[in-house]
Amino acid sequence: MKLKSALYAVSALVSVTATATIAEELTIATVNNSDMIIMQKLSPQWEEATGNTLNWVVLEENVLRQRVTTDIATDGGSFDIVTIGAYEAPIWGAQDWLVGLDDLGDDYDYDDIFEPVRNGLSADGTLYAVPFYAESSFTFYRKDLFDAAGIELPDEQMTYDDFAEIVAQLHDPDNGVFGTCQRGKAGWGENMAFVGPLVNAFGGKWFDMDWNPTIDSPEWNAAITYYVDLMNNYGPPGATANGHNENRALFADGKCATWVDATSAAGYIFNPSESSVADKTDFFQAPKQVTDKGTGWFWAWALAIPTSSKNQDAAKDFLAWATSKEYVELVGESEGWVAAPPGTRKSTYANEAYLEAAPFAETVENSILAANPADATKDPVPYTGVQFVAIPEFQGIGNYVGQQISAALAGQQTVDEALANSQRFAEREMTKAGYIK
Known part of the structure; x- marks a missing residue:
């Protein structure tokens, strides 16, 4: 897939999944790692396609955890989207602090996400965060x-x-x-x-x-x-x-x-x-x-929506875009396939372009699937x-x-x-x- 077609596919996904009828500003708290820096770089494409805007709050890992935990636990409502992991997602989901994410649409292809990753972000059968990468x-x-x-x-x-x-x-x-x-x-x-x-x-x-x-x-x-x-x-x-x-x-x-x-x-x-x-x-x-x-x-960094968010529909639309198969294609075509988000989707590890660019791909996949x-x-x-x-x-x-x-x-x-x-x-x-x- 060429870059032009990848961009078209992502734009098409946004138009299909978009549910917000009024432009919203979403505040997203995230970690300062390379994958999220790439997402921040590419997100204007989603903003342009939907009319929504993103206010990025980029924090060092320890600070992020402290800020997000305090805001979630006190129902502070400072964030529409939070970056959390396989530790917080099931615990906070069970506490009804997070919005369930089982309704991102048929095009999202939940079955394409590795089962251990889905399970690690779920509580009582409900998915409470969607992964943008996973790791061992x-x-x-x-x-x-x-x-x-x-x-x-x-x-x-x-x-x-x-x-x-x-x-x-x-x-x-x-x-x-x-x-x-x-x-x-x-x-x-x-x-x-x-x-x-x-x-x-x-x-x-x-x-x-x-x-x-x-x-x-x-x-x-x-x-x-x-x-x-x-x-x-x-x-x-x-x-x-x-x-x-x-x-x-x-x-x-x-x-x-x-x-x-x-x-x-x-x-x-x-x-x-x-x-x-x-x-x-x-x-x-x-x-x-x-x-x-x-x-x-075993770890997965993921995006979740606090129940205190007033912009949940628009937030879901962003999550559906930012963790989709099409987004992986977009990163691969625009940033180089070696930089594609790893460890989350089966389709990534069936993609010859990724396998050729990433000599570590098979080892990463096996390590994630073997972690118990x-x-x-x-x-x-x-x-x-x-x-x-x-x-x-x-x-x-x-x-x-x-x-x-x-x-x-x-x-x-x-x-x-x-x-x-x-x-x-x-x-x-x-x-x-x-x-x-």
Whole structure:
């Protein structure tokens, strides 16, 4: 499909799905990642076709979560469209904080969305957010540096101990290359997105079967000690300020030999117009340790409509456009197929243009389909979730634990102190919420 025909298809979809008869201004809160920057760039086409306008509120990830959560919980009505994920969508949907999205029209083709992604954004069979991309996690690595050091990848999933040995060999700060770059910025969706699967790999869990926190366990201690040592010995300075976006920029600028993070970043790292190492990068599975369960996370960034929005029809029309098959075509034709939104639609992974441009496509698809939030830990647990726990209380607990671990990484306290503080906080919150009698 040529760009002209892709634009026509998107315009046709807008004209079919448009229900607003009076031009509206929609306020959309979103995260400052590359996929949403592309959406912001292309959205004037939807505005022109519908007569509606978009007021973009673009925020850093932690700030976005705080602002949106506060507004949703207080019925503030500041936003018509919010960017949320697989953690918030089912919880907020069940609370009647979000508008159901099962009525975007036959042309939307719900069956084209990968089932795990649909399920992760639904509650009681109702879809409450529509995905613009989904992801698991894997290890980006500089194949030129591996080749120069004579490092060969094992045939099977490597352990974190193996990973640390490789990182040590490649660490070369005098020449501006750090052995690894991992998230250090505090937040349940920032450093804990990496730390959660790391704890899973070391055999840990957030809670036992009676909902007692287990953050002060030997498994957590081993995982966090490993993390702090790895980053202090082989990571960039000031790592506690680095989240996904900061590490993505470091890796794209050739500053990192390895990086375990979101598969969705591949569209940026393998794009030569964005990345100086696009032709020097490859990837392998995120490491395991005592278990391979829960070592690759599952996430979807999605768009949702708060029930407090006064412009729900126009908001639905935008969602139908921005997460459609035709929108994927538009991005591929206008921005390059390597930048197409990944992980959401089957049709993307049946598109030869995308498969040719994205060498990571099959691995991403398999990783997303293989992630199992219902079986992500070595021992049985009462919750679902890989890098998060799907209960309302987790946001506060995860943020606090993230802060404590970030403080340990900065040398402001020991790992033992960070985990003891985290355990006490989690016990207090779980008791207050009634999980612990």
